[in-house]
Each structure stands twice: as C-alpha cells, then as structure tokens.
Amino acid sequence: MDTMSNQPRPGKGVCKIASKPKETVCEKATDPDLAFAQIRQEIQEEYAEPHEKPWIIGFSGGKDSTLLAHLVIEQLICLPRSERTRPVHVIANDTLVESPMVMGHVKLALEEIRIAARAFELPVIVNTTTPKIDQTFWVNLIGRGYPSPNSNFRWCTDRMKIRPTSNYIRQRIKDSGEVILLLGVRRSESSARAITAARYDNGSRLNRHNNLPGCLVFRPILELSTDAVWEYLAEHNPPWGGSHDRLIQLYRHAGGGECPVVTSTIDAPSCGTTSSRFGCWTCTVVKKDKSLAGFVDSGFNEFMPLLEFRDWLVQIRNEPVRRLARRRNGQVTITKNGVFVPGPFNMATRQEILDRLLSLQEKLGMMLIRQSEIEKIRDIWVEDVIVSAERNAEMQHVSVAGRL
Ligand code: SF4
Secondary structure (H helix, E strand, C coil): CCCCCCCCCCCCCCCCCCCCCHHHCCCCCCCHHHHHHHHHHHHHHHHCCCCCCCEEEECCCCHHHHHHHHHHHHHHHHCCHHHCCCCEEEEEECCCCECHHHHHHHHHHHHHHHHHHHHHCCCEEEEEECCCHHHCHHHHHHHCCCCCCCCCCCCHHHHHHHHHHHHHHHHHHHHHCCEEEECCCCHHHCHHHHHHHHCCCCCCCEEECCCCCCEEEECCCCCCCHHHHHHHHHHCCCCCCCCCHHHHHHHHHHCCCCCCCCCCHHHCCCCCCCCCCCCECCCCCCCCCCHHHHHHHCCCHHHHHHHHHHHHHHHHHCCHHHECCCCCCCCCEECCCCCEECCCECHHHHHHHHHHHHHHHHHHCCCCCCHHHHHHHHHHHHHHHHHHHHHHHHHHHHHHHHHC
16 A cells, blocks of 8 residues: 555645634633644644754554644644754554554554655654563563452553653653653543543643653643544544544444553553553453453454453452462462462463463464563573472471471
8 A cells, every 4th residue: 555645745734833822822722623723833832942852752543642643743744844853753552462453553553654754754753662571461470470460460551561661761861851752641531531631730831740750741632522533533634644544443343442651650540441442452450351342342253262361361360279379579478457368370370371372372373472472481480490499498498497
C-alpha cells in the first residue's frame, strides 16, 4: 500500500490555525470547532517557545493519543522548515504481551508516522519501548514464579509499562536537561481520569511530572469530550496518510476503553481495570478480559485459545498445591491477622505454564514468548535451584547444630 499517496501536502487544508487572543485560551470551549482552534493555538505557541526542550508524545494507539499525534504532526507540517527546530519523539510501549490486534495497529500507525516524518522532513523520532528482558511478564511469572497479577499484587504495570517509558524519558532529560511530555489524557474519559487529571491542575499550561524530575507535562486535549474526539477522527484524515478507519474498527471490535501510556501509578487508573479493553492479553488483574473477549465476540475466533489460556492463569493462581511455602527471599509470610500468604509458583507449575505456552504458540503460529525470555527463565530456574539447595543445607546445619 502506498501510505503517502493520499497524504495532505503542506499548506493543503491542514494549516487553518485560528488566531484567538491568548487570554481566552485556557477557557473551556463548548463549540468543538472553537475547542480545536484553541488546542491548535496552544500547541503552536508552546512549540514556538524559545528553548530546545524536546517533546515526547506518549502514543498508545488509542483514540486520545492518536488525536494528539494527529494535531501535533499537522502543526509541524504547517511550520516552515526553519521553524521545525524542536525534536518530537513519538513513543509507544510494547509490554510484549499486548493484545495482538492492538499491537498490530500500533506498529502500522508508527510506521506510517515514520514514513510521513521522513517525507515531510519533520523532526519526528518514532520509538517503541519494551520492558527489560529480566522484567517481562513471562520472566516474572514463569521464571520467578510470581503468581498471576491481581489487584492486590499488581507487579506488572511498573515493570512492563512505567519503567520502560520512564527510562526513555530520563534518557532524553539527561541529553537535554528538560523535556516536555505530551499526554492525550482527557478529564471526561472517566471519573478516575478526572481525579488523576486534577492532580496536575496548577493553572499553567505545563506542570511538573510527579515522579520524573526534569519532565514537564503538557495535556493539550484535556477538556475535549469523547464525542468531540470521535467526531474529529471520523471527519479528518491523519496527516500521515490514510484514514482513522482502522482505529475506529479496532474500537468497534474491542468494544470500549483503552490502556493509556503510563508514566506513574497514578497515571494508570484504567490499566488492569474493568474499563480497560486495550491492555495485555494475559491480564489477570481484570476479573473478565474484555479486550480479547470483544474481538472474539466480533468474530475473531482465533483469539479464543488466548482467552482460555488467560482464564487458566487466573484459575491456577490460588491453588495451594501450585505455590511454594516460602517467598523468594526465604521468608514465610503470615499477616498480622494470622493468614498464611503462600510464596511463588512451584517449579512444576512454572514448567507447566511454559510447556502450555509453547504449545499454544506453535498452534497459533504467533510469537507469544521470545527465545531470549526462555533463556532468561532457564537462568533464573538454575539460580533458584542453587539458592534452594543452599537454603536447605543451611537449615539442616542449623537443625543438626541445635541437636548437638
Ligand atoms: S494491562 Fe493488566 S497485565 Fe498489563 S500491565 Fe496493566 S494490569 Fe498488568
């Protein structure tokens, strides 16, 4: 497919930047046209600020971050080349267990943005972050035996989403002193999002990130309604070519909300909740997976085995015979109420999960676990066997010494 063939050219239909007095910019516009004019003006003014702080757009592939990338890239195209001075990073995060349909869409969208950036000579850098190999879902679940994550022990979001994105941002801060992170958050997305958004309300356009020193947060579409977002996406083709139809179809199939780009735990109200349909296919934090279920309900029956595997991970989580008595640090945990908390999955269960996953991978013909993850898992198993043998020897020594 020629992704450039139907792209707008600079100066054609995309450069209608309304000129509004600056003091009215922060008022919430109710007319969608006026709201978009204000947003464009804010983006334009902020980009024209006389400093070199790079922009980083958190791109999840969902409607809000797509709209944000659309508006920013449109603005860049409008600028004369001499004024496109500040780099704009578009970064997505791949947990390596993303819903396959969603990740497929994100990869295509990133590639389209990359091609358009090259064609229009935009200072846009497209990147995908991933968790470090020793912190992926499978390495923690199968390698270390962490029980499938749930709302009490949600070990995944920080390792698989927050750290990779934060590390990327930190690196850019190291290079440039400060960065501006553009987030497609909207107050009206949900009540949880409204509470999160309120934490950054300081009356200014830019806010300091709560956890990342040197990172300023810019939320250009904060006040847009969901209807306004959909209407805009339906009526305007993206500046990188094609249309937003693939995204709109994706939502139709998935049936709802999304998992946003996450840079702190308070940014992640919908990650692993019932409102999230765009999360990891392995997500056991939600009671019932809605992302894959939505695709299966829409006729994508090939995802049924993934759903069944995920349900099996939920089912085995609390089976006592599958868990070790001690935690990985060797301690036995009993809460102050006297409740025994079992340790990680035992070795037989970890092996069983790996075997089942590999046969599922073969059956579906799609990559579910990487070879590098399998190697890391085996390294951890070897270490665990050694540590366990040393621990047993030590306990035996203590017990023999006690009898002497
Ligand atoms: S979608 Fe679920 S499994 Fe993935 S990071 Fe969020 S809570 Fe964890």
